[in-house]
Amino acid sequence: MSPVNFVYLAAVLFAIGAATVLLRRNAIMAFMGVELMLNAANLTLVAFSRMVGGIEGQIMAFFVMVVAAAEVVVGLAIIIAVSRARQSISLDEPSELKG
Amino acid sequence: MTYNVPEIAWAPLVPIIVVLVAGAVGVLLEAFMRNVALRRVVQLQLSVATLVLALFAIVWQWVAIGGDGVVVLRSMIYLDRQALAWQFLLVVFAIGGVLLFADRNREGEDAFTPLASVAPGSPDETVARAKGLAVTEAFPLAMLATGGMMLFASVNDLLFLFVALELFSLPLYILVALSRRRRLLSQEASLKYFLLGAFSSAIFLFGAALVYGAAETTGMRELLGLYVPERQTLLLLGLFMVVVGLLFKIGAVPFHFWVPDAYQGAPSPVTAFMAAATKAAAVAALARLSYLVLFRFAWELDWVIWTVAIASVIFGTVLAIVQTDVKRMLAYSSVAHAGFILVGFAGFSPLALSALPFYLLTYGVATLGAFAVITQVRELTPDGAAGAEATRLGQWAGLGKRHPVLAGLMSLFLLSFAGIPLTAGFVGKFVVFRAAVEQGAWPLVVVAVLASAAAAFFYLRLVVLMYFTDAPDDASPRVEVRPTGIGRGVAIAAGVIVLVLGVLPAGALNLADEAGVLLSPPVVTGG
Amino acid sequence: MLSVTWLLIAVPLASFLVLMLAGRRADAWGHWLGVAASSVVALIGIGAFFQMLGRDAESRSESVRLFTWISGGDLQVDAGLLVDQLSLTFVLLVTIVGALIHVYSVAYMENDPRRRMFFAYLNLFIAAMLLLVLADSYLLLFVGWEGVGLASYLLIGFWNHKPENATAANKAFVVNRTGDFGLIVAMAIMFTQFGSVSFADVLGGADGASTAVLTAIGLTLLLAATGKSAQFPLQSWLGDAMAGPTPVSALIHAATMVTAGVYLVVRSGAIYEATDDARLVVAIVGAITLILGAIIGSAKDDIKKVLAASTMSQIGYMMLAAGLGPIGYIFAIFHLVTNGFFKAGMFLGAGSVMHAMKDQVDMRRFGALRTAMVTTWITFGLGWLAILGVPPLSGFWSKDKIIELAFVGEGWQPWVFGLTALIGAGITAFYMSRLFFMTFHGKARWTDEQHPHESPLLMTVPMMVLAVGSAFLGLFLAAGNRFQNWLEPVTGTSGELEPVLAVPVLITLTLALVAAGVALAYWMYWRNDVPTEAPPPSLAVLAARNDMFQDSVNRAVFQIPGTHLTRTLVYADAALVDGAVNKQATGIAAFGEASRRFQSGKVRSYALLMLLGFLVLASIIVVGG
Amino acid sequence: MDILTILIAVPAVAGVVLLTVRPLRAYARQFALGVAAIELILAVGMLMAFDRSAAGTIQFSQIDSWIPQIGASWAVGVNGIGLSLIMLAVVLTPLTMLAGWNEDESESRRAQYYGLMLLTLAFTVGIFAARDVFLFYVLFEAMLVPLYFLIGSFGGEQRRYAAVKFLIYALLGGLIMLVAVIALYFAGPGGEQAFLTANLTGLTYDAPWIENLLFLGFFIAFAIKAPIVPVHTWLPSVVETARAGTTVLLVAVLDKVGIFGMLTLVVTLFPGASTRAAPVIIVFAVFTAIYGALVAIGQDNMYRLVGFASVSHSGVMVLGIFAFTRTAIEGATFYMLSSGLSAGALFLLIGFLVKRHGTASVRVYGGLQRVVPVFAGTFLIVGLTALALPGTSPFASEIMVLIGSYEATRWGAIVATLSVILAALYVLLMYQKVFTGPTPQAMEPTTELSLMERVVIWPLIAAMLVLGFVPALAVDYFKDPSAAIVVSVEEAGL
Structure with a gap:
C-alpha cells in the first residue's frame, strides 16, 4: 500500500476532527476533535517521512505527541475549572463575552 | 542509519535558556516553598532578575554575533540580529508584564485569583482568600511563555516553530483563566482561547506536515532550494495553513475571534503581556517565514495579505467604534493594528524587516502602558475598598479632571495608537507604511490610513470622556483611581518611551535598521 | 495751490478722525470744526481754480504723485492725484455746496445729541468725494467711490434706531456694491489689457485695444455708474435713502455723490469714444x-x-x-x-x-x-x-x-x-x-x-x-x-x-x-x-407711487430667490454636506453594530467563521494566483 | 541655537511647563502673556534682521539631522511669506490672551488653557518655518492635539462634537497626505536629507499620474484645513462652540496653514500637477467663495457667520494661488495676513458681545449702537474690513487677487467678484440686526468696550489701515517668493 494513501486518510481524519470541533457542543468532544486533527497531522508527517525516506518526520511526530499531551493537560484543566464553576461543559453556554 | 550528534552553539541561546530555566526553577519553587508571601517575593525577584539578565545577554549577543548571525542548531535555529531584536522586545514586554503581575492595590490584592482550582463564589474561594493564598504560578508561567516566544521568534524550522508555539501558548491559556474578579468571564475566555488556539495550531501543524511532504524538509532556509516544483500546490497549501496559524496569533481578521473575548476576560496584566508579546512573537515568525520563503510566492500570497489586512483594519475599526468596554475596545484596536502590521508585509519590502520590530515596539509599549492605566481605575466597593476594574467606558468620565497625570498618560497611549505625530505610534506607522509604499502598495496604505482616521474616533472617545465630560455624581458603584506604585511606574515608563520614540526615534531606528537582516539562506540543492 | 491738493483730502479726513476719536468732549465745538474743515477745502479749491485759470489751457492738467500704494506683482498703483479742469470742476462743486450745507446743518441738526458724529460723517464724505474726483487711477477712484458709499451708508442710517432707516442704509450700500462689482471687473479687464489701471495708461491706450474689450470695459463701468448714480436698473435705493437727514439728501443724494457715475463715464470718455x-x-x-x-x-x-x-x-x-x-x-x-x-x-x-x-x-x-x-x-x-x-x-x-x-x-x-x-x-x-x-x-x-x-x-x-x-x-x-x-x-x-x-x-x-x-x-x-388723503389711485398712479414697482421687481427677482437660495444653502449645508459626513459616521457605526453579530460569543461559531475565512482566502489564492 | 528654533522652543517649553508645574498655575495668565511677549520681541528682532532685498531666499536657515533613517531633518528657515505668517501668529497670540484675561474659571483650567495656547503657538511657528516635508507633516498633525483639547475643553455645549469633528476631518486629510509624503520620499533623491523641501523641488516623475496623485494627497489635506467647500463643515461647528480666543487662533492663523501649504508645498513641489489641476481647483475655489458668502448671509449665529465668511475668503485665496499670476499670488498671500487680522478682530469682538450677553445669536441683540457707540463703531469698522472696504488691507489684497486672476480665469474672477456684493450683505445685515433698530430691554445694561478690549482690538484695526494704505510694508516680503512660484509653474508648463 502506497504511503500516499495514509496522507489521504490523514486529510480525512483532519476534516473529521475539524467537523467535530464545529459540531459538538460538548467541550470534551470538541477537544477530542482537536486532538484528532493533531494526530492527523502526525500521521501525515509519518507518511511523508516514509515517502521521502528521511526520519525527520518521524522524529517530529514524537515531539508533536509530547506537545499534544501537554495540551491535553492544560485543556482538561481549563475544562474542569469551567465545569466546576458552571456545572456544565456545554461550549455554547458560556457566551457572556460577545459583541 | 547514523546519527550525527548536532553541534550546538550554546552562547547565542543563553538569553532563551536563562528565561526557560528560570521558568523551570519557578515551577520547582511552587512545589517546595510553602510560605506564600515569601514565595511571591522570590518568584517576582527571580523573574525580574532573570529577564534583566536575559536583556544583558541579548545585548551581549547582539554585539557578539555581528551583522551576519550564526548557525546555532543545524537547520533548526539560526541566530541573527533580527531574532535578537525580537527577543529584546519580548523580554522588555515580559518585564513590563511581570511587573504588572506583581502589582497589588492598597488592600494587598493582585490581579489573580487566590486559588484557581476552586469554583468562583464558592465558600472555598472565601477561605482561600482569607488565608492569603496567591497564584504565584503566574510568574513561572510568564517566564515559560516568554521563553517560548523568544524561541518562536528565532527558530527556522516549521515543526520546531510548532513546538515553540505550544510552549508559549499553553501558559497563556492558563494565565487567562486566573482573574481574581469576574472569574466566570475569565474562565470562559480561557476556554475559548484554548479551544480556538488548539484548533489553529492543529491547522498550523497540518500545514507544516504538508510542507514537509512537498519539500522534504521543514527548514525555512532549505525549503526553496529543496521543494519539488510539481508539488508546488501542496507546498502552497501547507504554507498557507502555516500562515493561517500565525495570523491567528497575530489576531487578524478572520482569525481574530478569540482576541476580544480573551482580552476582556483575562486579568488586565495578562492582557497587557499577551497583547504586547504574542503579537510581537507571531509577527517575528511571520516576518522570518515571509523573507525566507513566502516572498517567492508573493504573487499568490499578496492577495491574501491584502485581503486580510484590509479586513482587519476595517473590521477592527468599526467594531471598536461600537464597543462600550475599554478592554474590549483595545482588543478590537489590536485587531486593527494587526491589519496595519500586515500592510507592512504587502509586497515583501526589505524595509519591513526593520520597520516591523519598531512598530511592534511602539505598539507593545503603548499597550502595556494603557493596560497599566486600566488596572488602576477601579470601582469602589461599598466600604470604599478597590473593587473590580472599571472598564465600562462611561465610568471613565471626568477622569482627566481628577487624575490629570493618569489621564494624560492614557491619552498619550491612545494618541500613539491613533498614530498622531510626536508619539511613537506615528513613527511606527510611518516606517511600516513606507515599506508598503516602496513596493507600490499605496492603495492598501490609503485604505489603512482612512481606517485609522476612523479609528481615531474611538480612541478619542475615551479622551473626550476623560477630559470633556463631567463624571456623573450618582455613579454606582463609584469609580476612583487607585494608583499603585508599580502600575503607575510602568505607565510612566511606557509614557516616556512613547514620547522618546515619537520625538527622537533616530537611535531606535538605527538599531531597527541593523536588525533588518536575516541570515541569508544557504542554497541547498538535491535530495 | 495745486501742489497742496492732497490737503483737499487730508483736511476733512483729519477733521473726521478728530471728531471720531475726541468723543463726547468734542460735542461742544465739533460741528464748527466740521464747518471749518469744509470751508478750508472750499478755499483751497477756489485757490487752485484761480491758479489753474492763470495757466494756458494746455498745461492746466497736472498729476501729483503722492506715494506708491499697491505694488503687487505686475499691478503697480500709485496714490496720485490728477488735477485737471474736470476734477477741479467737481472739487469746486463739492467744496462750495458742501461748505454751504455744513453751515446749514449746524442749525438743522442743532437738537440732535449726535450732531458731532453727523459732522464727522459729512467730513468723511467730503474727503472721500474729493478723493474720488481727484484720483489718477481707477483703483484710487474706487477708494473714494466706496468711501462716499460708506459715508452715504452712515448718513442714511444716521437715525438707525428706526429699523427702516437701517434697512435703507443697507439697501443703499448693497445696491452700490452691485455697481462696484462692475468697477472691479472693469479694472480686472483693464489690468489684463493694459497692465495698469491708471487713467493715463488706460485712456491713453484705449486706441490700441479691441472694440470688444473696450465695450466690455464700457459696460462694466456703466454698471458701476448706474449703481452710484441711481440709474436704471440700480435706481431703487435712492428713494429710500431719503431716510437720512435732509442736508445729507441735499449734499450726497442730490448734488454730489450721485453724480459720481456721470463723472466716471465722462472721465472714461476715451473708452466710450471707441x-x-x-x-x-x-x-x-x-x-x-x-x-x-x-x-x-x-x-x-x-x-x-x-x-x-x-x-x-x-x-x-x-x-x-x-x-x-x-x-x-x-x-x-x-x-x-x-x-x-x-x-x-x-x-x-x-x-x-x-x-x-x-x-x-x-x-x-x-x-x-x-x-x-x-x-x-x-x-x-x-x-x-x-x-x-x-x-x-x-x-x-x-x-x-x-x-x-x-x-x-x-x-x-x-x-x-x-x-x-x-x-x-x-x-x-x-x-x-x-x-x-x-x-x-x-x-x-x-x-x-x-x-x-x-x-x-x-x-x-x-x-x-x-x-x-x-x-x-x-x-x-x-x-x-x-x-x-x-x-x-x-x-x-x-x-x-x-x-x-x-x-x-x-x-x-x-x-x-x-x-x-x-x-x-x-x-x-x-x-x-x-x-389730505391720497385718492384711490389708478393703476398707472399706483405703479408710479410704488416706484414703478422697482422694489417689487427687486424682491421678486433678487430678494426672494436670494433669501430662498441662502436658506436652502444653509439647510443644505447642514443637512446634506454636513449631513453626509454625519451619515457616514452613523453608517460606520451601523456597520459596526452589524458586524458585532458575528462575534456571537459562541466558540463553535468562531471556529466555523475561521474555517470559512480560511476557505475564502484559499479560494482567493486559487483565483488570484 | 538658531532664532527659529528658539522661537519654536520657547513657547513649547513654556507650554509644557505651564501644563505640568502646579505652583505656576496661579500666575498662568501672566506667565503665558510674558512668554508671548518674549516671543513677539524675538520675532520682531527676526523681522528686523531679515534681509528684505532677498525675501525670496530662505533665511535664518538651520538644518540638523533628526531622523536620518527616514530622511527627516530638523530644517527650519523662512522666506518672506513664512516670516509674515509667523508675525501674524505672534502678534495675534498675546492679543487673544489678553482678550480672555478676565474669563471666570478655575486656576487649573486657566493654566491648561494658556498652556495649550502656548503649545499651539509653538506648532504654528514651526509649521510656517519648516523646510522639511516630514517635519512640516509632523507639526501639522501634532498641532491637532492641543487644538483638540482647546476646542473640546473650553467652550459651549457642542464642544465635544465639534472637537471630534475637527480632529477627524483634519486627520483624514492629514493621513491621506501621509501617504503622499511617504510616496514623495520614493520619488525624491532619498538619503538622510530626503525630505528637505529643497531636495524635493523640481523633481521629474515617471508619469504624470504619479505627480497628480501626490498633488492630490497634499491638496486634500490643505483643502480641509483652508477650508474649501465641500470639506468645510468642521469650521462652523467649531467656531460656533469654541472659545473666542481659540477661534481667533484657529481661523485667523491656523487655517492659513492650509493656504500656506498650498502655496509653499503643493504648488512648489508639484508645479506640473498644479497646472493641470488648476482649472478644477479654480471651480472649487470660486464656488467656495460664493457658497461661503451665501451661507454666511443666512446664519443666525455670529460666530458661524464669520466662520462661513472666512470660508468664502479662503475660496478667494485659493483662486489667487491657482491663477498663477504674480499679482494674484501676492494678493492671496497678503490676503492671508489681512483676513487673519480682520477675522481675528471680528471674532474677538463677537466674543466680547457673547461675554456680555451669553449668546452669539443675532436675534437676541438689537439697538446696541445707542447704548455702546464706541463698541458699535469699532464693530462696524472691523466689519467693513471684512467686507474689504477700500483703504483697508483686506481690500488691497482682495483686489490684487481678483484683478490678478482675471487674466488666468476670466469667469472665475468675475464670479468670485460677486462675493464682494455678498460680503456687504452678510456684514451689514449682522451689524444692522445687532446694533441698529430699537433697543430691547435686555440690551440696556450692555457695558461699553473696556480699556483692555480696546487695547486688544484697536492695534488690529490700526494694522489693517496701515497695511491698507501702505501695502508695500507687507507685500514687499512676498514679491520674490511669489515670483519664484510663478516661474516654477511656468517652467513646468513648458
Whole structure:
C-alpha cells in the first residue's frame, strides 16, 4: 500500500476532527476533535517521512505527541475549572463575552 | 542509519535558556516553598532578575554575533540580529508584564485569583482568600511563555516553530483563566482561547506536515532550494495553513475571534503581556517565514495579505467604534493594528524587516502602558475598598479632571495608537507604511490610513470622556483611581518611551535598521 | 495751490478722525470744526481754480504723485492725484455746496445729541468725494467711490434706531456694491489689457485695444455708474435713502455723490469714444431713467421723495448726454453743476419746510406756506424755475442744450432720445410745479398746532447762496461758451452738430411742453383743493407711487430667490454636506453594530467563521494566483 | 541655537511647563502673556534682521539631522511669506490672551488653557518655518492635539462634537497626505536629507499620474484645513462652540496653514500637477467663495457667520494661488495676513458681545449702537474690513487677487467678484440686526468696550489701515517668493 494513501486518510481524519470541533457542543468532544486533527497531522508527517525516506518526520511526530499531551493537560484543566464553576461543559453556554 | 550528534552553539541561546530555566526553577519553587508571601517575593525577584539578565545577554549577543548571525542548531535555529531584536522586545514586554503581575492595590490584592482550582463564589474561594493564598504560578508561567516566544521568534524550522508555539501558548491559556474578579468571564475566555488556539495550531501543524511532504524538509532556509516544483500546490497549501496559524496569533481578521473575548476576560496584566508579546512573537515568525520563503510566492500570497489586512483594519475599526468596554475596545484596536502590521508585509519590502520590530515596539509599549492605566481605575466597593476594574467606558468620565497625570498618560497611549505625530505610534506607522509604499502598495496604505482616521474616533472617545465630560455624581458603584506604585511606574515608563520614540526615534531606528537582516539562506540543492 | 491738493483730502479726513476719536468732549465745538474743515477745502479749491485759470489751457492738467500704494506683482498703483479742469470742476462743486450745507446743518441738526458724529460723517464724505474726483487711477477712484458709499451708508442710517432707516442704509450700500462689482471687473479687464489701471495708461491706450474689450470695459463701468448714480436698473435705493437727514439728501443724494457715475463715464470718455455700443447703452440707460424718475416724481406725496425722483431723472439727462459723445460730456457736466446748485437749494428748502412743519414730509399736509416762509419760498421758487428750464435761469442753459443734443444723430436714435428728453422736460415741469404748488400755494392743509415759521439765518443764508447760483450760474457759464472752452481740453471736441429739428423749433417745443406741464399742475394743485388723503389711485398712479414697482421687481427677482437660495444653502449645508459626513459616521457605526453579530460569543461559531475565512482566502489564492 | 528654533522652543517649553508645574498655575495668565511677549520681541528682532532685498531666499536657515533613517531633518528657515505668517501668529497670540484675561474659571483650567495656547503657538511657528516635508507633516498633525483639547475643553455645549469633528476631518486629510509624503520620499533623491523641501523641488516623475496623485494627497489635506467647500463643515461647528480666543487662533492663523501649504508645498513641489489641476481647483475655489458668502448671509449665529465668511475668503485665496499670476499670488498671500487680522478682530469682538450677553445669536441683540457707540463703531469698522472696504488691507489684497486672476480665469474672477456684493450683505445685515433698530430691554445694561478690549482690538484695526494704505510694508516680503512660484509653474508648463 502506497504511503500516499495514509496522507489521504490523514486529510480525512483532519476534516473529521475539524467537523467535530464545529459540531459538538460538548467541550470534551470538541477537544477530542482537536486532538484528532493533531494526530492527523502526525500521521501525515509519518507518511511523508516514509515517502521521502528521511526520519525527520518521524522524529517530529514524537515531539508533536509530547506537545499534544501537554495540551491535553492544560485543556482538561481549563475544562474542569469551567465545569466546576458552571456545572456544565456545554461550549455554547458560556457566551457572556460577545459583541 | 547514523546519527550525527548536532553541534550546538550554546552562547547565542543563553538569553532563551536563562528565561526557560528560570521558568523551570519557578515551577520547582511552587512545589517546595510553602510560605506564600515569601514565595511571591522570590518568584517576582527571580523573574525580574532573570529577564534583566536575559536583556544583558541579548545585548551581549547582539554585539557578539555581528551583522551576519550564526548557525546555532543545524537547520533548526539560526541566530541573527533580527531574532535578537525580537527577543529584546519580548523580554522588555515580559518585564513590563511581570511587573504588572506583581502589582497589588492598597488592600494587598493582585490581579489573580487566590486559588484557581476552586469554583468562583464558592465558600472555598472565601477561605482561600482569607488565608492569603496567591497564584504565584503566574510568574513561572510568564517566564515559560516568554521563553517560548523568544524561541518562536528565532527558530527556522516549521515543526520546531510548532513546538515553540505550544510552549508559549499553553501558559497563556492558563494565565487567562486566573482573574481574581469576574472569574466566570475569565474562565470562559480561557476556554475559548484554548479551544480556538488548539484548533489553529492543529491547522498550523497540518500545514507544516504538508510542507514537509512537498519539500522534504521543514527548514525555512532549505525549503526553496529543496521543494519539488510539481508539488508546488501542496507546498502552497501547507504554507498557507502555516500562515493561517500565525495570523491567528497575530489576531487578524478572520482569525481574530478569540482576541476580544480573551482580552476582556483575562486579568488586565495578562492582557497587557499577551497583547504586547504574542503579537510581537507571531509577527517575528511571520516576518522570518515571509523573507525566507513566502516572498517567492508573493504573487499568490499578496492577495491574501491584502485581503486580510484590509479586513482587519476595517473590521477592527468599526467594531471598536461600537464597543462600550475599554478592554474590549483595545482588543478590537489590536485587531486593527494587526491589519496595519500586515500592510507592512504587502509586497515583501526589505524595509519591513526593520520597520516591523519598531512598530511592534511602539505598539507593545503603548499597550502595556494603557493596560497599566486600566488596572488602576477601579470601582469602589461599598466600604470604599478597590473593587473590580472599571472598564465600562462611561465610568471613565471626568477622569482627566481628577487624575490629570493618569489621564494624560492614557491619552498619550491612545494618541500613539491613533498614530498622531510626536508619539511613537506615528513613527511606527510611518516606517511600516513606507515599506508598503516602496513596493507600490499605496492603495492598501490609503485604505489603512482612512481606517485609522476612523479609528481615531474611538480612541478619542475615551479622551473626550476623560477630559470633556463631567463624571456623573450618582455613579454606582463609584469609580476612583487607585494608583499603585508599580502600575503607575510602568505607565510612566511606557509614557516616556512613547514620547522618546515619537520625538527622537533616530537611535531606535538605527538599531531597527541593523536588525533588518536575516541570515541569508544557504542554497541547498538535491535530495 | 495745486501742489497742496492732497490737503483737499487730508483736511476733512483729519477733521473726521478728530471728531471720531475726541468723543463726547468734542460735542461742544465739533460741528464748527466740521464747518471749518469744509470751508478750508472750499478755499483751497477756489485757490487752485484761480491758479489753474492763470495757466494756458494746455498745461492746466497736472498729476501729483503722492506715494506708491499697491505694488503687487505686475499691478503697480500709485496714490496720485490728477488735477485737471474736470476734477477741479467737481472739487469746486463739492467744496462750495458742501461748505454751504455744513453751515446749514449746524442749525438743522442743532437738537440732535449726535450732531458731532453727523459732522464727522459729512467730513468723511467730503474727503472721500474729493478723493474720488481727484484720483489718477481707477483703483484710487474706487477708494473714494466706496468711501462716499460708506459715508452715504452712515448718513442714511444716521437715525438707525428706526429699523427702516437701517434697512435703507443697507439697501443703499448693497445696491452700490452691485455697481462696484462692475468697477472691479472693469479694472480686472483693464489690468489684463493694459497692465495698469491708471487713467493715463488706460485712456491713453484705449486706441490700441479691441472694440470688444473696450465695450466690455464700457459696460462694466456703466454698471458701476448706474449703481452710484441711481440709474436704471440700480435706481431703487435712492428713494429710500431719503431716510437720512435732509442736508445729507441735499449734499450726497442730490448734488454730489450721485453724480459720481456721470463723472466716471465722462472721465472714461476715451473708452466710450471707441465703442459705439457701450455709448448707446449709456444713452439708453439715461433715457429710461429720466422718464422713470419723472413718472415716479409725479406720483409721490413725500416732498423728499419727489426731489429724489427728480434727481434720478436729472441724472438720467446727464447720462443721456454722456452717451452722446464729447460735446455731450461737456453738457452732462454742465447740467451736473447747475443741478448741483438748484437741487441742493431745493433740498435745503425742503429741509427748511420740514423744520417748520415738525418733520412732516407729506405734501398733502402742506399748502399755502408761501406767507409763512417767504425766504424759503423765494429760494425754492428760483430752484423750481431753474429746473424747469425757464430762460435765463441755469436749467435752461444746461438741460435744454441736452434736449437739443439728443436730437443730433442719424437713424432712429435722435428721434427716440430727443423725444424722450423732450417729454421728460414736460413731465418735469408738471411734477416740480406740483411740488411747488402743493407746498407753498393753494389752501393750508396743516393743523393748528403746527406753527410754520421761517428758519434761522444759518439755514436761510446757504439757501440764498444756492438760489443765486441756481439763477445765474448757468448764464454765467454759458456766456461765451465759457464752460465748454474750460472743459474741452479734457473731454475733447466734436464738430458742429446739427439736430434733426431746427434749434429754435426745439426751444419752442420745449418751452411749450413746460408751460403745459406747469398749467396742468396749476389746474390740479393750486386751483383745485388737494385732498389730505391720497385718492384711490389708478393703476398707472399706483405703479408710479410704488416706484414703478422697482422694489417689487427687486424682491421678486433678487430678494426672494436670494433669501430662498441662502436658506436652502444653509439647510443644505447642514443637512446634506454636513449631513453626509454625519451619515457616514452613523453608517460606520451601523456597520459596526452589524458586524458585532458575528462575534456571537459562541466558540463553535468562531471556529466555523475561521474555517470559512480560511476557505475564502484559499479560494482567493486559487483565483488570484 | 538658531532664532527659529528658539522661537519654536520657547513657547513649547513654556507650554509644557505651564501644563505640568502646579505652583505656576496661579500666575498662568501672566506667565503665558510674558512668554508671548518674549516671543513677539524675538520675532520682531527676526523681522528686523531679515534681509528684505532677498525675501525670496530662505533665511535664518538651520538644518540638523533628526531622523536620518527616514530622511527627516530638523530644517527650519523662512522666506518672506513664512516670516509674515509667523508675525501674524505672534502678534495675534498675546492679543487673544489678553482678550480672555478676565474669563471666570478655575486656576487649573486657566493654566491648561494658556498652556495649550502656548503649545499651539509653538506648532504654528514651526509649521510656517519648516523646510522639511516630514517635519512640516509632523507639526501639522501634532498641532491637532492641543487644538483638540482647546476646542473640546473650553467652550459651549457642542464642544465635544465639534472637537471630534475637527480632529477627524483634519486627520483624514492629514493621513491621506501621509501617504503622499511617504510616496514623495520614493520619488525624491532619498538619503538622510530626503525630505528637505529643497531636495524635493523640481523633481521629474515617471508619469504624470504619479505627480497628480501626490498633488492630490497634499491638496486634500490643505483643502480641509483652508477650508474649501465641500470639506468645510468642521469650521462652523467649531467656531460656533469654541472659545473666542481659540477661534481667533484657529481661523485667523491656523487655517492659513492650509493656504500656506498650498502655496509653499503643493504648488512648489508639484508645479506640473498644479497646472493641470488648476482649472478644477479654480471651480472649487470660486464656488467656495460664493457658497461661503451665501451661507454666511443666512446664519443666525455670529460666530458661524464669520466662520462661513472666512470660508468664502479662503475660496478667494485659493483662486489667487491657482491663477498663477504674480499679482494674484501676492494678493492671496497678503490676503492671508489681512483676513487673519480682520477675522481675528471680528471674532474677538463677537466674543466680547457673547461675554456680555451669553449668546452669539443675532436675534437676541438689537439697538446696541445707542447704548455702546464706541463698541458699535469699532464693530462696524472691523466689519467693513471684512467686507474689504477700500483703504483697508483686506481690500488691497482682495483686489490684487481678483484683478490678478482675471487674466488666468476670466469667469472665475468675475464670479468670485460677486462675493464682494455678498460680503456687504452678510456684514451689514449682522451689524444692522445687532446694533441698529430699537433697543430691547435686555440690551440696556450692555457695558461699553473696556480699556483692555480696546487695547486688544484697536492695534488690529490700526494694522489693517496701515497695511491698507501702505501695502508695500507687507507685500514687499512676498514679491520674490511669489515670483519664484510663478516661474516654477511656468517652467513646468513648458
